[in-house]
Amino acid sequence: MRLLIVEDExxxxxxxxxxxxxxxxxxxxxLNGPDGLHLARENSYDAIVCDIMLPGLSGYRIIEALRAEQNWVPVLVLSAKDGEYDEADALDLGADDYLVKPFSFVVLLARLRAVLRRGxxxxPAILACGDLTLDPAARAVRRGNVEIELTPREFSLLEYLMRRAGDAVSKADILHHxxxxxxxxxxxxxEVYVGYLRRKIDQPFNRHAVQTVRGAGYRLAVDGG
Amino acid sequence: MRLLIVEDExxxxxxxxxxxxxxxxxxxxxLNGPDGLHLARENSYDAIVCDIMLPGLSGYRIIEALRAEQNWVPVLVLSAKDGEYDEADALDLGADDYLVKPFSFVVLLARLRAVLRRGxxxxPAILACGDLTLDPAARAVRRGNVEIELTPREFSLLEYLMRRAGDAVSKADILHHxxxxxxxxxxxxxEVYVGYLRRKIDQPFNRHAVQTVRGAGYRLAVDGG
DNA sequence: CCTCGACGATCAGCAGACGCATGGTGGGAG
DNA sequence: CTCCCACCATGCGTCTGCTGATCGTCGAGG
Structure with missing residues (x-):
């Protein structure tokens, strides 16, 4: 198992x-942010242990950059900050775990192993199908750059379909989840809510983003319609 | 997204x-361990939030039992214990994350979202015969890159034949399955449905993909016709 | 090679299931 | 009170599954 540690102290x-x-x-x-990002880009690690407060480039930006490049290497964040919003932000940016300094080495090991196990x-922290995107943390949906307003029920329905994009999802499953x-x-x-959704997220002259699979349920087009 | 909370307080x-x-x-x-395990077994949750100290059956045992049954539903553990070894134990048993009480709800949310990301x-499990493919999860059939629309009955018939591609399958078997x-x-x-199928999946100038085995049943050509 | 019977293919048609739009109801938040 | 969201009920058009009848084809035996 090959690890990268990004830590300035x-x-x-x-x-x-x-x-x-x-x-x-x-x-x-x-020992600094830019070097860390560079190494992470050039090499393939099984996990990265990354401090947040770094000279040159913060841990947040490193994670953001990697995820934007479709690099899903597990990242475990270390931080002296213990604000709940710092932790939430790091996780929502795509970190896999967050430890507050000072921490116990045994705990670090256990969390590292848990993170490695997932591979x-x-x-992605933001779900995307074509130019249709959904951000669960911000509860925001956009088509391209245009924000789409959804009611809570519509949002949950779309989120569930997007998490299973490409699959035919039965109505029983939808009802349950x-x-x-x-x-x-x-x-x-x-059916009513699929109708609402279609009115809001479909683009003119394209096929439905939410396809009907007669007798089986619905399927969200992987390319977002 | 459907969650199960196992918590006695x-x-x-x-x-x-x-x-x-x-x-x-x-x-x-x-509200107790046995009920939690039962529910987790019977239903399909997107994640489970589970206390450790539970009457009847500890959170450890629940995770252990689920993992032993190949149930990999993401589990987020809550605990009042803060001994470092407890945490290590839970993670090594197959929990996906661990929060120590008291915890911030914002952090719980962010960690839940992180855990849901992986799903x-x-x-895979895509059946293929030549350039004829069937994806049971997506409920999609294609010839090459061309999607073919099938009714539910046609789909299950083709799926059954493809799972036994190359075998002669008796009509009694087909009727049963x-x-x-x-x-x-x-x-x-x-016979009627084999006819429907042929009209949809056969290519011109080729032999039938679903071959008749007179007196015995039908056989799907391994090369898809 | 021809005949005949059994098996298989095809067709039209119908009843019911399914999906969708629409308008209406009720309840909660502001 | 008003607005909005969630949900319900109805009606319509389409699609599916199946039946029953007819037509076609294969192949064994003469």
């Missing part, structure tokens, strides 16, 4: 490096 | 439920 960097090497990892170290699947497990009403609500 | 459970519902999630609650996606085990009607339906 030399003593911390060295301590981490020693500890992780002792645990059997292959470890490289960058490098694409897990977007409405409620013991929802008793008519499945007709789904 | 009623006030905490209710608070979480309210907050998460307000964020647009579909939420169910279990559970065993993708595509129709119903105790279907009483005329076996002529099969």
């Amino acid at each position: 030399p003593r911390m960097a060295t301590a981490l490096q020693r500890g992780l090497i002792a645990e059997g990892f292959t470890v490289e170290v960058a 490098v699947r694409p897990r 977007v409405w409620d497990a013991h929802y008793e009403g008519d499945a007709n609500v789904i | 009623p006030r905490m459970a209710t608070a979480l439920q309210r907050g998460l519902i307000a964020e647009g999630f579909t939420v169910e609650v279990a 559970v996606r065993p993708r 595509v129709w119903d085990a105790h279907y009483e009607g005329d076996a002529n339906v099969i």
